[in-house]
Amino acid sequence: MTVLLTRLFGAWRRARRTRPGAPTKSAAARGPLAVLLMQVRFDLLASFRNPRARFFTFVFPIVLLVILAGVFGNGITHVDGVAVHLSKFYVPGILAMSIITVAYAGLVVTVASARETGVLKRRRATPVSPAILLGAQALSTLVTTAGVTVVLLVIGRLAYGVALAPGALIAIACTVIVGTLSFACIGYALAGLIGSVDSAQPIVQATVMPLYFISGIWIPNVNLSPALRSVASVFPVEHLASAMHLASVRSGLGAALSPHDLLLLAIWGVGAAAIAVRRFSWLPSTATA
Amino acid sequence: MLTNSLEVAVAEQRTATNNTEDAVITVRALHKRYDDKEAVRGIDLEVARGEIFAFLGPNGAGKTTTVEILEGFRSASSGTVEVLGADPAHAPAAWRERIGVVLQESQPEPGLTVRECLELYSSYYHAPRGVDETLELVGLAKQAGQRATALSGGQRRRLDVALALAGDPELIFLDEPTTGFDPSARRAAWNVIAGLRERGKTVFLTTHYMEEAERLADRIAIISAGQIVATGTPKTLGDRHLSRARITFTPPPGCAELSPAMAERAEEQPNGAVVIHSATVAADLHELTSWAIEHGLDLNDLDVTRPTLEDIYLTLTRSQTPTETRSQT
Numbered sequence: 001m002t003v004l005l006t007r008l009f010g011a012w013r014r015a016r017r018t019r020p021g022a023p024t025k026s027a028a029a030r031g032p033l034a035v036l037l038m039q040v041r042f043d044l045l046a047s048f049r050n051p052r053a054r055f056f057t058f059v060f061p062i063v064l065l066v067i068l069a070g071v072f073g074n075g076i077t078h079v080d081g082v083a084v085h086l087s088k089f090y091v092p093g094i095l096a097m098s099i100i101t102v103a104y105a106g107l108v109v110t111v112a113s114a115r116e117t118g119v120l121k122r123r124r125a126t127p128v129s130p131a132i133l134l135g136a137q138a139l140s141t142l143v144t145t146a147g148v149t150v151v152l153l154v155i156g157r158l159a160y161g162v163a164l165a166p167g168a169l170i171a172i173a174c175t176v177i178v179g180t181l182s183f184a185c186i187g188y189a190l191a192g193l194i195g196s197v198d199s200a201q202p203i204v205q206a207t208v209m210p211l212y213f214i215s216g217i218w219i220p221n222v223n224l225s226p227a228l229r230s231v232a233s234v235f236p237v238e239h240l241a242s243a244m245h246l247a248s249v250r251s252g253l254g255a256a257l258s259p260h261d262l263l264l265l266a267i268w269g270v271g272a273a274a275i276a277v278r279r280f281s282w283l284p285s286t287a288t289a
Numbered sequence: 290m291l292t293n294s295l296e297v298a299v300a301e302q303r304t305a306t307n308n309t310e311d312a313v314i315t316v317r318a319l320h321k322r323y324d325d326k327e328a329v330r331g332i333d334l335e336v337a338r339g340e341i342f343a344f345l346g347p348n349g350a351g352k353t354t355t356v357e358i359l360e361g362f363r364s365a366s367s368g369t370v371e372v373l374g375a376d377p378a379h380a381p382a383a384w385r386e387r388i389g390v391v392l393q394e395s396q397p398e399p400g401l402t403v404r405e406c407l408e409l410y411s412s413y414y415h416a417p418r419g420v421d422e423t424l425e426l427v428g429l430a431k432q433a434g435q436r437a438t439a440l441s442g443g444q445r446r447r448l449d450v451a452l453a454l455a456g457d458p459e460l461i462f463l464d465e466p467t468t469g470f471d472p473s474a475r476r477a478a479w480n481v482i483a484g485l486r487e488r489g490k491t492v493f494l495t496t497h498y499m500e501e502a503e504r505l506a507d508r509i510a511i512i513s514a515g516q517i518v519a520t521g522t523p524k525t526l527g528d529r530h531l532s533r534a535r536i537t538f539t540p541p542p543g544c545a546e547l548s549p550a551m552a553e554r555a556e557e558q559p560n561g562a563v564v565i566h567s568a569t570v571a572a573d574l575h576e577l578t579s580w581a582i583e584h585g586l587d588l589n590d591l592d593v594t595r596p597t598l599e600d601i602y603l604t605l606t607r608s609q610t611p612t613e614t615r616s617q618t
Contacts, residue, residue, distance in 0.1 A: 026411060026414060026415060027412035027413075029415045034412075035412055038412040039412075042398075042401060042408075045401065047400070048400075049400040049401075117396035118392050118395030119395065119396060119399075121362070122390065122449075123413075125360060125362075125392075126414070126455075126456065127382040127383070127386045127413055127415075127456070128413040282362075283362060
């Protein structure tokens with residue numbers, strides 16, 4: 001026991017010594033995992049210091065939720081046959097929207113601007129592997145969407161009485177992970193297709209805004225025509241929202257998880273990844289001479 | 290005679306082998322074709338360990354393409370390229386440990402402070418130079434806590450250099466490192482670059498400033514329209530050392546005639562000055578000053594000049610049509 005404690009203390013002291021400035025092994029010398037964690041740390045730091053990202057990630061979804069639930073909250077709608085107040089309906093819908101905002105809209109702008117400003121090219125000139133840079137971006141995006149999920153679920157619980165059973169929480173966690181990674185792949189594919197940062201934002205909004213209306217995010221899709229619903233069901237937005245909605249009205253993991261929606265999200269993700277691999281470039285699109 | 294030329298050939302081969310051994314960069318018959326044009330049309334380059342090599346040329350001459358091939362961002366259409374013993378297009382991560390790159394244009398990492406940028410880039414290398422040491426080297430120690438995006442243009446460029454030096458590389462590519470600097474910032478940057486040579490680093494420098502190349506470079510190559518048009522030291526480039534000197538002076542009005550031999554070569558300028566192109570400066574000056582003393586003339590504005598590096602550069606790159614140059618600027 002004492003030996004174990006001494007060992008632990010020694011390990012703790014060694015860990016303490018790896019402060020910046022102290023003579024120590026570099027992250028690369030400690031292995032790829034250390035570089036990955038370092039990159040995740042700085043990616044998160046950079047995004048939390050970005051006022052645009054802070055607003056669209058945390059402030060905007062909460063404001064939207066409060067407004068929608070405040071105006072329409074007393075109405076009744078049906079989710080998978082269960083009657084719920086609209087205030088409860090909006091929590092999973094806005095959660096789906098927030099994940100798309102972070103993993104798709106935010107990522108496209110971040111990647112396109114890092115490429116066009118030469119940041120990606122400069123990183124590519126160093127020994128860091130592309131796998132670490134991409135992995136770090138996936139991880140830091142997951143950390144952010146997980147944070148948004150926690151915030152929205154706490155607000156949903158306290159303000160709108162959306163109580164989730166453990167099984168439903170696990171289903172939501174799975175949906176957050178699959179949804180985040182799929183939309184990140186779609187984001188990388190789009191970033192590879194567009195040439196400038198200026199066109200990133202409008203293209204992102206043009207692709208998701210119409211889908212928000214027909215995918216059960218802002219308007220319950222039981223109110224929509226079958227034609228619109230079948231259009232929406234082709235796209236990933238509807239499946240992310242649908243998986244979130246299902247989890248919000250079921251308690252057991254088996255009933256709360258929607259393998260069909262997650263599969264469709266994954267198919268979109270893999271398809272987009274194939275495009276991203278072909279189209280992605282580390283060099284600014286203007287550099288040819 | 291035969292034995293003699295054979296000996297010469299063997300000796301030449303030996304020198305060539307030696308050169309290759311301490312060559313950091315070797316380029317042979319490099320071509321790069323894009324869809325519609327040939328940007329690089331068969332160039333040879335050799336950069337030795339520990340030297341500062343300046344690569345000059347007008348915009349659109351194939352300079353950036355060549356640099357990007359050497360850095361491993363683009364692959365050659367044909368020819369051989371060897372940088373630190375490897376083909377840059379297929380070099381492993383370990384090769385990137387040994388090079389540092391300052392791009393022509395790049396923005397700082399968004400959201401991070403100067404120190405954080407360096408901590409991040411240092412984490413990519415197995416044996417980085419210390420963060421504080423690098424900041425000190427480029428003169429950014431005082432700005433360590435500032436957001437990188439809040440730095441002035443010159444400070445940003447110094448951060449670019451710091452990030453390139455984070456891994457303590459052997460070979461550093463500097464693509465127009467001082468563009469847009471004020472004169473004092475440029476002097477400071479030159480000191481940093483000259484300091485790299487003192488540490489035994491090899492520097493591959495591109496620049497549009499002839500003074501920069503002249504001040505820093507051990508050797509210079511000029512590329513024009515995809516081909517190397519001259520290589521040499523700043524003193525010998527384009528046979529600068531062999532070209533005729535210009536002797537100029539203004540004889541006072543109504544003074545005695547020059548000797549007939551000299552008068553024949555003298556070209557009178559509209560402003561009254563006289564120019565003599567001279568291949569034998571000492572002899573000509575002796576004759577000229579003897580004549581001046583004999584007639585009691587001071588010749589206070591007597592001047593002997595050689596063509597500047599810029600003169601040489603402009604002559605060598607003139608073949609590239611001006612319109613082509615302008616469209617790429």
